[in-house]
Every structure is written in structure tokens, then in C-alpha cells.
Amino acid sequence: MMPEEAGSTSRVHINLSSGELDIRGSEEFVSQYADSIEDLLQRLRTEPIPAAAPVAPVLGSPDLASIETSKVAQxxxxxxxxxxxxxxxxxxxGTDQILLAGYYVSEASGDGTFATAEANKLLIEQGIKLSNASQSLKNVLAAKRVFKVGSRYKVARSGIDFLKSMGVAA
Incomplete structure (x- = not known):
């Protein structure tokens, strides 16, 4: 295992449809999930991989690659x-753009929530690079247009009303 680069975050990415397992992080992080990882590897070895298996969020963190633009777009x-x-x-x-992106991601998610990275990814796909997506989302949170749900966000009624006032058919 390679040492972590300064400032990088730990992550586990599992794609059941292709049988991929990618673990990045400190040795402490990886060892913390050793039993879960071993169980998953055993499952990949013994169970057939379905052709159209959805990519499941792992360890409480959604896989950004599993968010398809077509699903988020409509x-x-x-x-x-x-x-x-x-x-x-x-x-x-950027504050209004991240609110709109978050709204679209939340509409496509099962629980109606979104993460900063998911909304930012959607903006990047449209050629918009926010200088600080986290700060833009904090501004939306301070304006009470979104609220926290665990580590994720949900667009508040006032956020939807704001988007409508800005010309969006929300």
C-alpha cells in the first residue's frame, strides 16, 4: 500500500458490476474495515456478478462515479x-448554482438528500468550476435554503421557493 498524499482523504470504492475494489487511505483506515472488506471479497469470489447490478454506497459514502448525469439531469x-x-x-x-445542483441531485436520490461533492460534480460536468464549493454550500446553509441531514443536505422549502423566484421550474 502506498502512503497517503498530504491532504488526501480515505475512501473505499466498490463496483459490484465490474468486480472492482479500490481502497485508498492510511493503514489505520483500511485495517478498521478489514473484516467488512474480507466479507465483501468473499462475496465477490463466490456469488455471480449480476450484469446490471447497481453500484451501492459503501461505508456511508456514496460513490460519485455511480451518479449518472442522465439520472440527475431528469x-x-x-x-x-x-x-x-x-x-x-x-x-x-456559486451559492445559487450549488443550490440548484444540490436540488437536482436530491431529486434523483432515494432519500432526497445530496452531498457537496455530488452537487459540485454536476456543476463541473457543465463546465462550471466553483472556487470553493464547500463555502458556497455553507452560504446556502446560512441562508436557510438547505438543512443538514446527518452528513448530507436537503433543500428546504425556502430553497425551492428561491429557485422558483430565480426562474427555475423547481
Whole structure:
């Protein structure tokens, strides 16, 4: 195992459909999940891998690669594609853009929540690179347009109303 680079985070990525297992982090982090990892490896060895198996979140952290733009872009028939909504947004501030991206991610998620990285990934796919996505989300949180649900966020009613006032069909 290679030593961690300064400032990097630990992560576990498992893709059951391709049989991939990628573990990155300190030896302490990896050893903390040794039993779970061994169980999963045994499962990969003994059980057939379904052709269309969904990629499951692992260890409480969703896999960003499993968030497909097509699913996020149109989570329901009432929403326009994310790219169109982004371009019709009356404001071009990072705070408003991260709110919109978070709304779209949350609409596609099973529990109606989103993480900063998920919303930021959606913006990057549209060519928008926020200088500090975390700070933009903190600004939205301070404005009470989102609220915390564990380590994730949920768009508040006031956030949806704000998006509507900015020209988005939310």
C-alpha cells in the first residue's frame, strides 16, 4: 500500500458490476474495515456478478462515479434537464448554482438528500468550476435554503421557493 498524499482523504470504492475494489487511505483506515472488506471479497469470489447490478454506497459514502448525469439531469418528468435549468438561472453566483445542483441531485436520490461533492460534480460536468464549493454550500446553509441531514443536505422549502423566484421550474 502506498502512503497517503498530504491532504488526501480515505475512501473505499466498490463496483459490484465490474468486480472492482479500490481502497485508498492510511493503514489505520483500511485495517478498521478489514473484516467488512474480507466479507465483501468473499462475496465477490463466490456469488455471480449480476450484469446490471447497481453500484451501492459503501461505508456511508456514496460513490460519485455511480451518479449518472442522465439520472440527475431528469430525475422526474416535471424537471427540465439540469443544463437548461442552470442556463436559465437568473443568478450566476456559486451559492445559487450549488443550490440548484444540490436540488437536482436530491431529486434523483432515494432519500432526497445530496452531498457537496455530488452537487459540485454536476456543476463541473457543465463546465462550471466553483472556487470553493464547500463555502458556497455553507452560504446556502446560512441562508436557510438547505438543512443538514446527518452528513448530507436537503433543500428546504425556502430553497425551492428561491429557485422558483430565480426562474427555475423547481
Amino acid at each position: 430525475p422526474s418528468t416535471r424537471l427540465e434537464p439540469f443544463g437548461e435549468a442552470l442556463h436559465t438561472l437568473a443568478s450566476k453566483s
